[in-house]
C-alpha cells in the first residue's frame with residue numbers, strides 16, 4: 001500500500017505542490033489527472049524518492065520512504081517522463097545495467113525481454129527503437145526488481161494505437177497481479193478503459209488535489225457530455241435517439257454522437273434501446289472532453305468532494 005500524507009515540494013524556495021494526500025491499495029489503480037504544469041511529475045518525484053518533500057511523508061507498506069529509503073525504494077518501480085533509458089546501449093544491455101544495480105541475475109532480463117515482446121530488438125540500441133518499444137523497454141526496466149508499487153508518469157503519451165493497447169493491457173494485468181499502480185495522464189478519455197477495475201482519480205490543479213473520487217462516481221457526475229457510438233446503422237440510431245429527445249448527430253465513419261446529461265445513468269439505456277431495435281453497437285465512448293471542462297464541471301460542485 002502506498003500512502004502519501006500531506007506532501008509539499010518544489011524547486012528552490014517555491015513549493016509547486018502543496019499538502020497533497022492520497023493512498024493506493026493493492027489491486028487498485030490511482031490516476032492523477034491534471035493539465036500541463038499542474039504538478040504531476042513533481043508529485044511522482046517525491047513519491048519515488050527522487051525529490052525530497054518540504055513537508056509530509058510517503059509510506060510504502062508503512063515504511064517511510066524518506067526515513068528508510070533503501071527498503072522502501074526497492075518496492076517501487078518508476079516509469080519517468082521521457083523514459084530515461086540509455087540510447088547508446090542495446091535493449092539487453094540497458095536491462096542488464098539496471099539488473100546489476102539491483103543485484104538481479106541475467107535470467108530476469110531474458111524473462112522481461114520475452115514478456116515485453118522485445119526479442120527482435122534485443123541487440124538494437126534503445127535510441128533506435130520506436131517510441132512504443134522504448135516505452136516497453138522503460139516499463140520492463142521499471143519492473144525488473146518486481147516492485148510492489150508502480151508509478152508511471154504519462155505512460156500513454158506519444159504512443160500509437162497498438163502501443164496504447166498493449167500498454168493498457170500490461171497495466172491491467174499488473175493491477176490483477178496485485179500491484180499498486182499510480183499513473184498520471186492529461187487524457188480524460190483514457191480513464192474509461194479502467195472502469196472495470198478498482199480505480200480512483202485525483203484531479204490536481206496548480207499543485208493542489210482539488211477532487212478525489214472513485215472513477216465510477218466521477219463519470220456519473222460528469223454531466224452534459226457527448227458520447228461517440230459506433231454502429232452498423234447510424235441513420236436508424238439517430239432517428240431512434242431523436243425520438244427519445246436526445247441531441248444527436250452523425251459522427252465520423254460509422255458513428256453517431258449523442259449528448260447525455262448523466263453518463264452512467266443514461267448510456268446503458270441508450271445501448272439497450274438501440275440493440276432492441278436491431279442496431280448493433282460496436283463501441284461506446286465519451287468523445288475527447290477537454291480536461292478543463294471536466295474539471296470545471298466536477299470542481300464546480302465544490303471542493304472536498306466525497307472520497
Ligand SMILES: Nc1ncnc2c1ncn2[C@@H]1O[C@H](COP(=O)(O)OP(=O)(O)OP(=O)(O)O)[C@@H](O)[C@H]1O
Pocket residue numbers: 011016034035036037038039040041042043081186
Ligand atoms: N526542475 C524544475 N525546476 C523548476 N521548476 C520546475 C522544475 N520542474 C518542474 N517545474 C515547475 O513545477 C511546476 C509543476 O511541474 P510538473 O512537471 O510537476 O507538472 P506536470 O503536471 O507533470 O506537467 P506536464 O504534464 O507538463 O509534465 C511547473 O510550474 C513547472 O514549471
